[in-house]
Amino acid sequence: xxLIGELNRLQEQxxxxxxxxxxxxxxxxxxxxxxxxxxxxxxxxxxxxxxxxSEVSVCRDLSCFLNGGERFCADLRSQLSRDRDIEVHExxxxxxxxxxxxxxxxxxxxxGATAEQVAALARDPGKLQAVPSDKSGREWLxxxxxxxxxxxxxxxxxxxxxxxxxxxxxxxxxxxxxxxGLSGMGGAGFPTGLKWExxxxxxxxxxxxICNADESEPGTFKDRMIMSELPHLVIEGICLGALVxxxxxxxxxxxxxxxxxxxxxxxxxxxxxxxxxxGEDFDIEIFVSPGGYILGEETAxxxxxxxxxxxxRNKPPYPGNKGLWGKPTLINNVETLAMxxxxxxxxxxxxxxxxxxxxxxxxxxxxxxxxxxxxxxEIPMGxxxxxxxxxxxxxxxxxxxxxxxxxxxxxxxxxxxxVDVEIDFESIAEAGSMLGSAALVVIDQxxxxxxxxxxVVRFFRNESCGKCVPCRVGTEKVxxxxxxxxxxxxxxxxxxxxxxxxxxxxxxxxxxLGQVALNPITSALKYWGDELDARAPRRAAGK
Numbered sequence: 001x002x003l004i005g006e007l008n009r010l011q012e013q014x015x016x017x018x019x020x021x022x023x024x025x026x027x028x029x030x031x032x033x034x035x036x037x038x039x040x041x042x043x044x045x046x047x048x049x050x051x052x053x054s055e056v057s058v059c060r061d062l063s064c065f066l067n068g069g070e071r072f073c074a075d076l077r078s079q080l081s082r083d084r085d086i087e088v089h090e091x092x093x094x095x096x097x098x099x100x101x102x103x104x105x106x107x108x109x110x111x112g113a114t115a116e117q118v119a120a121l122a123r124d125p126g127k128l129q130a131v132p133s134d135k136s137g138r139e140w141l142x143x144x145x146x147x148x149x150x151x152x153x154x155x156x157x158x159x160x161x162x163x164x165x166x167x168x169x170x171x172x173x174x175x176x177x178x179x180x181g182l183s184g185m186g187g188a189g190f191p192t193g194l195k196w197e198x199x200x201x202x203x204x205x206x207x208x209x210i211c212n213a214d215e216s217e218p219g220t221f222k223d224r225m226i227m228s229e230l231p232h233l234v235i236e237g238i239c240l241g242a243l244v245x246x247x248x249x250x251x252x253x254x255x256x257x258x259x260x261x262x263x264x265x266x267x268x269x270x271x272x273x274x275x276x277x278x279g280e281d282f283d284i285e286i287f288v289s290p291g292g293y294i295l296g297e298e299t300a301x302x303x304x305x306x307x308x309x310x311x312x313r314n315k316p317p318y319p320g321n322k323g324l325w326g327k328p329t330l331i332n333n334v335e336t337l338a339m340x341x342x343x344x345x346x347x348x349x350x351x352x353x354x355x356x357x358x359x360x361x362x363x364x365x366x367x368x369x370x371x372x373x374x375x376x377x378e379i380p381m382g383x384x385x386x387x388x389x390x391x392x393x394x395x396x397x398x399x400x401x402x403x404x405x406x407x408x409x410x411x412x413x414x415x416x417x418x419v420d421v422e423i424d425f426e427s428i429a430e431a432g433s434m435l436g437s438a439a440l441v442v443i444d445q446x447x448x449x450x451x452x453x454x455x456v457v458r459f460f461r462n463e464s465c466g467k468c469v470p471c472r473v474g475t476e477k478v479x480x481x482x483x484x485x486x487x488x489x490x491x492x493x494x495x496x497x498x499x500x501x502x503x504x505x506x507x508x509x510x511x512x513l514g515q516v517a518l519n520p521i522t523s524a525l526k527y528w529g530d531e532l533d534a535r536a537p538r539r540a541a542g543k
Contacts, residue, residue, distance in 0.1 A: 001287065003029060003039060003307035007046060008256075008288055015051040042309040042465075043290035045256050053085040054122040057104040060090040061218035062409055062441055063097035063368040065455045072101040075115035086122050092293060092459060093218040093409075094257050097368035097439070098375050107259060130260065140378050141354065141362060142342040143230060154232065155277045157341045158239045170200055170244045177340070179348035181360055186212060186296075186333030187407070187436050187512075189425050192340075195330065199245040199320045202328035209247035210324070211238055212301060212333045213254040213261075216293040218409040218459055219439035222364040223334035225376040227254075227261040230338055231268035235284065237337030239272070240344060242282045245330050250284040253301055255291070262286055293463035297511045298331045300465065311467040312511035335364050335438075357382035359424045367392040369442035370399045379423065386419040388440060399444035403527070407436025409456045410516040412523035413449065433523070450531050453524035454482040460517035471514030474505045478518060491532045498522060 006029065010021050017040060026033040040046045058064075058073045073090055080086045096102040099111020105121050108128045113121075121128055139146050144157060153159070161169045177193030184190045199207065211234065215223045227234060238250050254262050265286060272278045292310055294300045299313035302324055323329025339362070343351045352360040359382030368374040372393030379388060385404060395401060401416040406423070412433040414421070421431040428435045443452060461475035478501060481494045502518045509515050525532060 001305050001307060003031060003036065004043075004290055004304065005287075007036075007040065008290065011046060016047040016049055038309060039307065043292060043304075045289075045291035052087045054087075054106055054125050056080070056086065056088045056118065056122050057091040057094065058088060059092070059094045059096075059100070059102045060455075061093040061459050062405070062452065062456055063093075063219050063374075064101040065452065066369045066441070066443060066447065067100040069101040072103075072115055076103075076118055079115060079119040080122060083123065092463060093216060093220070095215060095221045095224050095255065097219050097221050097366060097441075100368060100374070104257065107257075109257075109260070138229065140230060142339055142378070143233060144342050144345050145232065151345075155236055155239070155272060155275050157345045158236050158243065158277060161240075161243060173240060173244050173344055174200070176344055176348055180343045180351040181348075182336070182339060182343060182351070183425065184332060185335035185339070185363070185438065186215075187410075189435070192332065192336055195320060195332070196241060196244050199247075199328050199330045202321060204328055205246075206249070206327055207245055207247045208324045208327060208329045209238060209242050209245065209250040210301070210305075210329060210331045211250070211252040211337055212296065212298065212331055213252050213258070213265075214289050214296045214301060215334070215437065216255055216296050216463075217437045217439065218456065219368050219405065219441040220366060220408050220437040221368075222366045222376045222438055224258055224261055225366070226334050226338050226364060227258070228264055231264050232271075233338040233341055234265070234334055235268050235272050235277075237332075237340040238284060239277055239282065240340050241330055241332065241337065245328075247330060248282060250282065251305065252284060252286045253289060253295075253305065254286060255289045255295075262288065292465070293459075294465045294511070294513060297513070300511070301331070302329070309465075311465045314510060355381040357422055359422065359427075363423065363438060365423070365438045365440055367440045367442065369404075369440075370396050370444040370447075371442050372396055381424050382422045382427075384420050384422055385440065388423065389419070389442060392442075395442070395444060399446070401442065402445045402447060403443040403449060403452075405433070405439070405441040405443075405520075406431075407434045408439035408441070409459060410434075410512070410519060411436045412519050413443075413453070413527065414523075415527045448531060449524045449528040450482070450521075450535075451486060453520040454479070454486060456520035457482060457517060460513060464513060464517070468509045468511075468514055470504050470508045471517065474501050474514070475517050477501070478521065482521065485532070485535065488535075491535065494521075495525070495532075498525070 022036050026036055077088050094102045096109055096111045103110045103118050106125050110118055145151050174193050174197045182192040269284055289295050295304055295310045297312050300310040304310040319329045319331050354362045361381045363381050364378050366376045377391050403413050405411050405413055406428050414433050418431050425435050458479050461479045464471050464475055466472045485491045505514045
């Protein structure tokens with residue numbers, strides 16, 4: 001943690017890392033230079049050359065692809081082609097999918113802007129305006145501090161437990177989470193109450209707690225919105241988790257592109273300290289990730305916190321048994337922790353009653369793609385995809401629903417005729433996909449599904465850490481074949497190789513990235529294989 005923290009600080013000072021800085025750092029922290037080099041070379045955030053006056057990062061992934069991202073980037077490059085002190089880079093998802101096509105200028109988010117406007121800001125970065133990091137205009141059902149039964153005192157839920165005996169408190173909170181049926185909202189869906197109970201039962205000390213705020217999957221931005229609008233619930237959820245498990249220290253692991261949200265969280269941490277909720281017994285720090293989608297995987301995240309290359313660990317042991325520095329560690333994502341205060345205060349019956357059509361609970365989902373008003377919505381579990389699209393303003397003018405990814409880029413594409421599927425872990429699975437990162441990406445009739453699938457598989461190829469040979473080599477081979485097909489090659493080789501490659505990656509990859517990397521193209525071929533076949537006549541006609 002110290003090493004990456006120092007590297008972040010050095011880069012913030014100059015904008016890049018000098019060779020002499022690394023040598024001095026090695027002496028100061030008594031770490032071999034080769035160890036520092038292997039860390040710096042792994043993380044994309046670290047830069048070894050002097051930065052230009054302006055650096056423009058343009059998202060190239062699914063939500064932006066569906067909203068003209070390729071043309072946007074091409075226009076931007078054209079407009080800035082004579083500006084030698086400006087660099088334009090295509091990057092992986094920036095987590096601002098509601099403003100697609102999304103861009104950043106010198107690390108400052110710029111969404112909903114034209115290429116001309118972004119180019120003007122790149123030429124005159126002094127006009128960049130920081131994104132407001134605190135938004136409290138909307139009311140959310142899970143916020144126990146607003147609404148008819150609002151608590152008048154901040155952090156009232158955790159304060160109500162602090163002076164009570166330890167064991168009964170833990171038993172009560174775990175029981176409520178179990179009865180409510182709260183599952184992890186980061187994608188895996190592991191029962192939250194059971195996870196907390198397992199960490200509590202571990203005898204090793206000290207124990208730690210980590211809030212995973214490293215959402216990086218294309219189309220996913222719900223946690224960012226929660227950190228911006230409901231940071232107090234995130235902090236209180238962390239405090240309740242620490243109270244139950246006996247954790248002595250906590251961290252929020254946040255991606256470096258979420259700088260406005262980091263400020264929002266830091267202000268809330270300061271308020272919690274003033275309220276006496278954080279301090280000597282338990283405190284929270286924010287750790288800024290040096291980049292990479294793979295770091296959302298819980299064990300890769302631990303490796304980064306331990307100042308190593310962010311490569312996933314073999315499991316078992318699991319973090320709850322041996323996590324950070326080999327100690328029991330509770331890891332939950334932002335949304336899961338933000339849900340806890342409401343469940344603990346209002347009870348499992350209230351939570352279950354929030355669902356519809358026989359489902360239980362609430363869910364935050366980001367909606368992006370070909371809709372009028374992309375945003376994050378708090379919905380009852382059991383809401384249909386069709387109803388959620390209507391909440392987002394419906395399809396864009398002139399657009400018709402062709403397909404959707406219900407759970408982010410890693411979820412299987414589903415055809416538009418499944419739009420009445422109910423949003424719930426089991427229901428989405430029965431329909432042939434998964435709720436995943438809770439990112440509904442809506443696709444219209446003008447989209448070539450082979451191109452869309454290629455875009456997503458290319459993301460997984462780019463973000464593979466390279467540790468597992470099947471993932472590293474397999475994703476590269478599939479992208480190579482897909483690029484060739486888009487350029488006019490025959491698709492028969494892909495059709496023949498894909499089934500074996502899919503099984504190999506799913507069975508031999510250590511983490512979820514390799515296990516789901518080919519889902520986009522396999523589901524695209526399942527429902528829209530004719531679009532691949534239709535390319536053959538076009539090739540023949542062009543000869």
